[in-house]
Amino acid sequence: xxxxxxxxxxxxxxxxxxxxxxxxxxxxxxxxxxxxxxxxxxxxxxxxxxxxxxxxxxxxxxxxxxxxxxxxxxxxxxxxxxxxxxxxxxxxxxxxxxxxxxxxxxxxxxxxxxxxxxxxxxxxxxxxxxxxxxxxxxxxxxxxxxxxxxxxxxxxxxxxxxxxxxxxxxxxxxxxxxxxxxxxxxxxxxxxxxxxxxxxxxxxxxxxxxxxxxx
Amino acid sequence: xxxxxxxxxxxxxxxxxxxxxxxxxxxxxxxxxxxxxxxxxxxxxxxxxxxxxxxxxxxxxxxxxxxxxxxxxxxxxxxxxxxxxxxxxxxxxxxxxxxxxxxxxxxxxxxxxxxxxxxxxxxxxxxxxxxxxxxxxxxxxxxxxxxxxxxxxxxxxxxxxxxxxxxxxxxxxxxxxxxxxxxxxxxxxxxxxxxxxxxxxxxxxxxxxxxxxxxxxxxxxxxxxxxxxxxxxxxxxxxxxxxxx
Numbered sequence: 381x382x383x384x385x386x387x388x389x390x391x392x393x394x395x396x397x398x399x400x401x402x403x404x405x406x407x408x409x410x411x412x413x414x415x416x417x418x419x420x421x422x423x424x425x426x427x428x429x430x431x432x433x434x435x436x437x438x439x440x441x442x443x444x445x446x447x448x449x450x451x452x453x454x455x456x457x458x459x460x461x462x463x464x465x466x467x468x469x470x471x472x473x474x475x476x477x478x479x480x481x482x483x484x485x486x487x488x489x490x491x492x493x494x495x496x497x498x499x500x501x502x503x504x505x506x507x508x509x510x511x512x513x514x515x516x517x518x519x520x521x522x523x524x525x526x527x528x529x530x531x532x533x534x535x536x537x538x539x540x541x542x543x544x545x546x547x548x549x550x551x552x553x554x555x556x557x558x559x560x561x562x563x564x565x566x567x568x569x570x571x572x573x574x575x576x577x578x579x580x581x582x583x584x585x586x587x588x589x590x591x592x593x594x595x
Numbered sequence: 596x597x598x599x600x601x602x603x604x605x606x607x608x609x610x611x612x613x614x615x616x617x618x619x620x621x622x623x624x625x626x627x628x629x630x631x632x633x634x635x636x637x638x639x640x641x642x643x644x645x646x647x648x649x650x651x652x653x654x655x656x657x658x659x660x661x662x663x664x665x666x667x668x669x670x671x672x673x674x675x676x677x678x679x680x681x682x683x684x685x686x687x688x689x690x691x692x693x694x695x696x697x698x699x700x701x702x703x704x705x706x707x708x709x710x711x712x713x714x715x716x717x718x719x720x721x722x723x724x725x726x727x728x729x730x731x732x733x734x735x736x737x738x739x740x741x742x743x744x745x746x747x748x749x750x751x752x753x754x755x756x757x758x759x760x761x762x763x764x765x766x767x768x769x770x771x772x773x774x775x776x777x778x779x780x781x782x783x784x785x786x787x788x789x790x791x792x793x794x795x796x797x798x799x800x801x802x803x804x805x806x807x808x809x810x811x812x813x814x815x816x817x818x819x820x821x822x823x824x825x826x827x828x829x830x831x832x833x834x835x836x837x838x839x840x
Contacts, residue, residue, distance in 0.1 A: 423667065497686035497745075500647050501700035501752055502676025504669060511699060516690045 384564050387554045391565075394550035395572055401464070401536045401546060405471035406529050412472060413479025414518065418509050420484050431480065439477035443538055446470045451542045463543035471536060478528045485524075486517030519591040526584035530577050547572070598624050599658070600756045600787045601646055601678070606655030608641065608811075615641050617811040619655070623756065623789055628782045630798040630819070631791045633808035634834055639791045642808070643760045646789070647680050660755060676704045679749030683761040685741040687733035687748070693720065694729040697748045705752065712751070719747040723777045739770030743777055756787035763794055795838060799823055807831045 416435065419427040438446060450470040490513055498512040540549030551569045555562050601623040608616040615638050623629050631639045644650040646657060648664055648671060657664045659678055665671045687696050697716035701707040720726045723743040733741055742762055749757050763771045775797050782788060782801045792798065798805055798819055805822040807815040815822065815831045826832045
């Protein structure tokens with residue numbers, strides 16, 4: 381039992397890295413994803429095409445391969461980051477495609493009349509997006525975004541294979557050292573993941589309710 | 596023609612095979628109230644929407660204050676801000692309070708300060724009789740109140756003219772009058788207005804001129820008394836007999 385408690389406290393420290401990775405890439409992918417969604421509906425065709433190619437390519441590639449290309453491909457062209465930064469980049473590039481598609485769905489759900497009203501008072505395209513379209517689009521897609529970010533939380537475990545000492549990587553080490561309590565270590569890790577994911581779910585439900593009240 | 600706030604010359608528009616606007620020519624002078632009437636599908640809403648370039652045209656010229664309507668871009672946005680529009684479905688921004696709906700344009704387009712825009716907006720909301728609703732959200736208001744808020748939003752842009760695209764058609768009957776009263780008041784104050792509507796009582800009392808459209812054409816153009824008592828065309832007579840029963 382003491383052995384397991386020791387393992388769990390090591391694990392919890394590793395979860396701090398998991399959470400850092402998750403929160404930072406969540407914020408970055410939200411920014412990149414919203415920008416991408418805005419470009420996807422822009423009147424400038426090359427912008428639309430560029431985003432469309434990016435989304436289709438990256439969204440349909442296994443995350444592990446996105447990691448491979450980032451971690452091993454970028455150094456070949458002279459880009460050298462820490463493993464943590466590479467992981468952040470890979471997770472952001474991948475998750476942003478899902479955010480972009482979700483936000484685009486939100487944009488399409490906005491009544492065309494509101495966009496016409498916004499244009500008729502003389503707002504430019506960018507202003508219409510910034511003040512009328514995106515605030516409503518993002519609010520309406522809070523529930524599907526919650527799923528995307530919970531997936532991101534669990535996807536961050538792939539970083540364990542690419543030199544980042546997050547929860548799964550530390551769990552693997554612990555399993556090798558404490559070979560008599562393998563199942564307990566895995567069970568404990570899973571339990572922490574589930575508990576944290578439930579917590580995120582709660583936070584998003586709260587956010588969803590707040591977004592709704594403002595209507 | 597410096598006096599015309601809005602002018603259309605030989606404007607044509609097609610929706611695929613449908614010739615939606617046929618050689619439309621007309622002018623609206625400063626301070627004039629023009630009502631556009633006609634059966635549904637006659638092109639009156641489409642015509643109204645082309646003036647703000649919410650619909651593009653295929654040929655002809657539309658001028659606002661003597662300036663030809665530009666294609667997309669900043670110039671178009673500027674010209675749009677000078678001709679406000681009130682829609683059938685109100686189209687208030689549902690994530691913003693009534694006050695923020697009214698101040699958005701003045702702050703972002705006219706570059707007014709927040710405090711100044713707010714003060715003016717409350718004045719406009721009082722003028723349309725919903726000053727006490729300023730901090731509510733659109734969904735909390737009745738249809739009539741929403742449309743009056745939309746009129747306040749249009750007024751806040753200090754426009755040279757206001758286009759009304761069937762402003763009372765989506766309202767419950769008991770709310771039609773509160774909106775028409777506000778519009779009548781604006782007309783009395785000298786606002787230049789182009790009003791697409793089926794409210795013939797309003798046309799008769801308030802309009803300086805009635806334009807009757809059918810099948811994408813302007814069929815008749817006359818002062819309201821002449822139009823209602825002595826329509827010149829069969830199509831106008833037929834339309835009036837149906838609507839004035």
